Amino acid sequence: MTSPDGNYPTSLGTSDADTIRLLGQDLTEDLMGEVGFGELALWLVTLRRPTPSEVRVFEAVLVALADHGFTPTAIAARLTYLSAPESLQGALASGLLGGGSRFLGVTEDCGRFLADTLAEIDGPLPDDDAGFDALALDAVTRARAERRLVPGLGHPVHKKGDPRTPVLLRIAEEEGLRGPHLRLFEAVGRVHPQVLGRTLPLNGAGVCGAALADLGLPPDLLRGFALLARTAGLLGHIAEERRQPVAYDVYMGVDRNAVYVTPDTSA
Numbered sequence: 159m160t161s162p163d164g165n166y167p168t169s170l171g172t173s174d175a176d177t178i179r180l181l182g183q184d185l186t187e188d189l190m191g192e193v194g195f196g197e198l199a200l201w202l203v204t205l206r207r208p209t210p211s212e213v214r215v216f217e218a219v220l221v222a223l224a225d226h227g228f229t230p231t232a233i234a235a236r237l238t239y240l241s242a243p244e245s246l247q248g249a250l251a252s253g254l255l256g257g258g259s260r261f262l263g264v265t266e267d268c269g270r271f272l273a274d275t276l277a278e279i280d281g282p283l284p285d286d287d288a289g290f291d292a293l294a295l296d297a298v299t300r301a302r303a304e305r306r307l308v309p310g311l312g313h314p315v316h317k318k319g320d321p322r323t324p325v326l327l328r329i330a331e332e333e334g335l336r337g338p339h340l341r342l343f344e345a346v347g348r349v350h351p352q353v354l355g356r357t358l359p360l361n362g363a364g365v366c367g368a369a370l371a372d373l374g375l376p377p378d379l380l381r382g383f384a385l386l387a388r389t390a391g392l393l394g395h396i397a398e399e400r401r402q403p404v405a406y407d408v409y410m411g412v413d414r415n416a417v418y419v420t421p422d423t424s425a
Contacts, residue, residue, distance in 0.1 A: 169205055181205070196220055199386060203379065211333035212373055218329050219366045222322045223265065223384050225391030231256040232395045233408065239396050240405035246396065253392040254385050262363065262388055266381035268310035269367030271297070272339045273377050283338050287345065290338075294345035298353045310343060310364020311350060322362030330369055337372035340365070 171180045178185040181201055189198065196217040200208045208216065225232070235253030242248050257263055275297045276283065284290045301308050313320050327344070330336040347360040363384070370380050399405055 170202060199383075200373075203375065208373075211335060214333055215326075215330050215335050215369055216373060218326055219369055219383065220387040220390075222326060222362050222366055223262070223387035225388070225394060229261055231261055231388060232392060233405075235392045235395055236399045236405040237409060239399055240403075240409065249396050250389060250392050253395075254389065257381060257385050257388065262384040263381055264309050264361065264363035265367040265370070265384040266377060267367070268343070268364035269339065269371040269375075269380040270377040271301075271309050272342050272368055273371055275342060276338055284341075287341075287348075290341050290345035291349050294342055295349045295352065297342075298346060298350050302353050308346060308350060310346065310361055310367065311354075312358040313361040316359055316361070319359045320362045320365075323360045323365045326362070326365050326369055330372065335369070335372055339368040339371040343368040 169181070171178065171185075173179065180189060183189050193201075194213070194217075197208060197213045200212065200216050231253040234256050235249045238252040239246070239249035259267060275293060279293070284293060298308055327336065327340060330340055343360065343365060351357045366384070367377075367380050370383055371377065375383070
């Protein structure tokens with residue numbers, strides 16, 4: 159809303175002819191060369207300067223999500239750059255637009271699942287693993303009954319264990335930030351075989367969502383942090399595409415191997 163005199167309030171950045179201020183600080187005197195980008199990103203969202211422990215966990219999440227090889231998001235960015243090399247922003251955007259329920263979006267979906275589960279508690283949070291296990295068992299059982307996926311379980315490559323998960327859990331523990339979302343996420347990992355009848359790994363995107371939620375970040379914003387991290391990875395893919403192009407081979411490999419199939423019109 160605007161004030162009666164028509165001003166537009168903001169707690170972020172302002173400038174005049176001589177200065178730029180950001181978060182109430184002088185950009186050039188107080189922030190440039192003094193604050194890392196990850197710290198600044200977290201500060202911009204929370205409007206409070208994060209502690210060193212929070213910055214370490216947050217930046218570990220960004221590193222974990224920056225790149226994971228030739229994922230659909232990376233392939234999309236490379237193919238778009240092949241098609242429109244004059245549009246770097248288009249290539250980056252095409253990759254970011256693919257951040258959904260199977261790739262990158264799991265960070266938000268998992269954080270939301272955990273937050274919603276914790277919000278249903280009538281009373282104090284569990285204080286031991288047994289309490290979190292009971293909570294997780296109920297949540298997974300209900301998701302199964304409603305035929306909903308439990309976000310954060312499974313990975314297309316890391317079938318026996320996502321290497322990012324134990325590392326982020328360790329870092330959060332070291333920094334005193336292994337909170338209820340991470341503890342519930344670990345409990346999901348322990349109890350889900352009882353419901354699903356098989357054991358799936360806790361994936362990196364899911365543990366990142368749990369860690370971000372334990373930093374107090376709203377679930378609605380968690381996908382944004384995954385996209386922030388992946389922007390760096392996509393920029394790396396585009397830079398590599400310029401040095402070592404593969405997108406044309408991907409395009410030709412699909413196009414030249416396309417086989418016409420007569421459509422089934424009986425359905």
